[in-house]
Amino acid sequence: MKTKSLIYYALISSIFLFSLVSIWKILATLQGIELKNFNFAIIITLGIAISLLNTLIGDKLNYIIKSTFFALIFTFIDGYIVQLMPVWYNIGIFGILIFFSLKINKYNQKYLATEHSSQIVVFDFLTLFGIVLFSFVILFPFYMMLITSFKTQAALLINPLDFSINFNQDFKVLFKSYFVIFDTYKFGRYILISTFVSVGTVIVTLLFAIPAAYAVARLNFFGKNFLSTSILIIYMFPAIVLVIPLYTVFSQLGLRNSVGGLLIVYTATTLPVAIYMLQGYFRSIPKELEEAAIMDKLNWFGIIIKIILPLSIPAISSVALYVFMIAWNEFLFSLMFLDNPNSFTLSRAIQYLSGDAETPRQYLMAGSVVVTIPVLLIFVYFEKYLVSGLTAGSVKG
C-alpha cells in the first residue's frame, strides 16, 4: 500500500511540476528567450527526486526552509548547469518551485500510509494540473489577441514568437493599430451602431417579454401550456434556417441594410428565452401581494408596474445583460443583412476587414480587442447575475 502510494505520488507530482515548468518555458520563449527543449527527462528526474526527498525529510525541517532549499537546488541545476538563463527566468522557476514544494509538503510518510492515499494524491494533482492547464489554454488566445494588436506587421513576420512589447516607445506608435481602426476604418461609428442595436434590442425585448412572461406565469387562458412548451421548442430552432426567407422578405420590404431590421430580428430571436427566464422568476413572487393589489382595485397594468417590476429587478437585469450580450456578439444576421459599410455592426465590420487579405492582422486583432473588451467587462462585473441567468435559461450559442 505504502510503496504504491509513494510511486503514484512521485510520478504524478513530477509530471505536474514538468507541466508548470513547460508553461513557464513557453511564456519565456515568447519573451524572446532561446529555449529549444523542454528537457523532459531532466525535469522529471529532478521532480521525482524532490518529491521523494520531501517525504523522506517530512517534518524534520521547517517547511519554509525545506521549500527554499528545494527551490534553490532546482533553480541552480535548471538555470545554471543545464542552460544559462537570465535572472528573471530563474526567479520565475524559483517561484514555481516554492509553490510546488508548498503543495507537496503535506504528503509525508504518515499521509501516504492512509487508506486510498494513492487515489487522493492522483486526484489532488489532477485538480492542480487541470487548473493550470485550463487557465493557460483558455487565456492564451486572449493574451495573443491583446499582444498582437500592439505589434507591427514587420515584427510579426520576422519572429512570430516574439510577444514582448516595447513600452518605451511613443504612445502613438504603441497604440497605432487602434488609431488606425478608429481613423481609417471608422470603428467609432461601428461601436455606436453596435451599442444602439444591442441596447435597443434589450429595451424592446423587455417591453415585449415582461407582459408575456407575466401572463404565462400568472393568468389562466386557453393555450397556456401549449405556449409555454412551444417557447422552448422555438428556442431550439436555429438562425440558419431563418436566414433565407428573412433575407428575401426583408430585401423586398427594403428592411435589409437597416439597423431597424436587425433590431426586429434580434428581438424576435431573444424573446423566447427572455420570456422563459422571466416567467420562472415571476412564479417565485408570492401571490398574496397581487391579491392585495386586486383588492385595491389595481388593474393588470398597475400590478405589473407597481408590484412585479420592483420585485424582479435582479431577474430583469440578468435578462437585460444577457440579451445585450447575445445582440452584441451576434454575427450571422449582421452578415446577411448588412452590406453597406455605413450600417455595419462591430462584428460585421471585423469580418469585412478580414475579407481584404491586405489588411494587416494587428488591425484585425485591435478590432477584436475592441469588440471583446465590453462583453468581458460586463461579464466579470455582473458575473453573479449572469451566471444565474445562464443556468436558468441557457444561452443560445
Next chain:
Amino acid sequence: MSDTLSKIEKRTAYILILPAVFLVFSIILFPIFANVWISFKEVGLKDIRIPEPRAKKIVKSIKDNPDQLKVIYKLRNSSLILEIRDVKFQDKLPKNIKPINLDERCRVKSNKIYCEFGNWEAKYKENFQILLKSSDGKELNKKELKTIKPKLTGKSDNILLNTNFTLKNFKKVFFQNEFFELLSTTFYYTFFGTIGSIVFGILTAQLVNQKFFGRTFMRSVLLFPYVGPVVALAYTWELLLDPYSGTLNNLLMNFQVIQEPLNLLGQKYLTVNFFGFDLKLRLALTTVIIFEIWRYFPLAFLFILARLQAVPKELYEAAEVDGAGPLQKFINITLPQITAVISILFMIRFIWNFNKFEDIFLLTGGASGTRTLPINVYEQGFTISDIGMGSAVSIVIVALLLIFMFIYFKLIGKRADEN
C-alpha cells in the same frame, strides 16, 4: 361574478402575450414555413428584387432663354428580367411654373403632372423630357424644382408569389450535392463537438467544485470563451493556427515536437502512422471540432457545476464513512447525480452544434472537408446565389431537427415514466 372575472383575465392574458407572439410568429415561425414554399421554386438571388420603375431627375437651364427650364427624367426598369405593367408617373411643380408642349401621355392637374407610361419590358430605358415655363415672369427656382422627387408606381409579377412549383431543388440536394458527405461531416462535427464539450464540462465542474485559492476567478475565466464574440475568437484562433506565422506551429517547431508546419485549418487529411497502420485523420475538421469544444464546454461546465453544488454533502460523508475512495465517490455518487443534466445538455448541444454556422464559416469557410449542412445553406443561397436550393437544404435541416427532438422527447418521456 367569477365568470366575468375569468373572462377579463383571459382577455388581459391575450393582450399581454399578443405582441410577443406576433413578433415571434412573423420572424421565426413564418420563415420556417416560407422555407417550404421557397424550396419548391426555382429562385435565384437576382430574382428576389422586385422590379421597380425608377426616375432620375435632372434640371437644366436653357441658353438664351432664362424664363424656361428643361427637366429630363431618366426612366428605367430596375429589373433585368421582369416587365412592369401600368407604370404611372407623378411629379409636383412649384406654383408659378407651367409645362409647355407636354408629352401626349401626360396631363396636368392642379400643379401636378400625371403620366401613364404603359408597360415597360425588362431593361427598359427612356429619357423623358419636359419643358417648363414661368407663368408670372419671375425667375425660375432650379433648386426647388430639384428637391421635389417624382413618384412612380407599377405592377409586376413577384416570382415568389406565383404558383410554379418544382422538385428540382430537392433532386439536386439529394443527388448532386454530395449529400452523404455533407451529412457525415455534419454528424462528425456535431457528435464529437457535443461529447467533447460535455467531457470537458464534467472535468472542469469537478475541478471548480473543490475549494482552492482563486476559485471564483477560475470560474469566470472558464466562461470567457463562451461569452466572447465569435468573430474575435475565430480570427484569433486563425492567427494562432496559421501554418507559417502562427504562434502554435512556431512553438511546436521551436520545441521540436513537429518538423514541418501543419496547416491545421487548410488541410483535409493528415496521415498518421499508428503502429504500422496509416490512419487518415480529418485534420481541418478535427481543428474545427476542437475550437467548438473550446468555445462551448463552458455551458456544460455551468450546468454541471450548478447540479454538483446541489448534491447533498451527507452523501459524500456517508460514503467516506463506508471507506469509499475519491474514484468510487465520483462513480457512485457524482455521476448518477449528473446524468439527468448531461442528457439535457446532450440534447441542447447536439441541436445547436448541428446548426452551428458562424464558427466554421469564420475559421475555414467550409473548405478542406469542413462543409456542414448549415454552411451549405449559405453557400447555395448566397455564394451560388440559388435561393431555392438554400431553402431546400434548410428544410432538410429542419426535418432532421424534428426527428432528433421526437426521439429525444420519446426517450425523456420514457425515463420520466420509469421514475
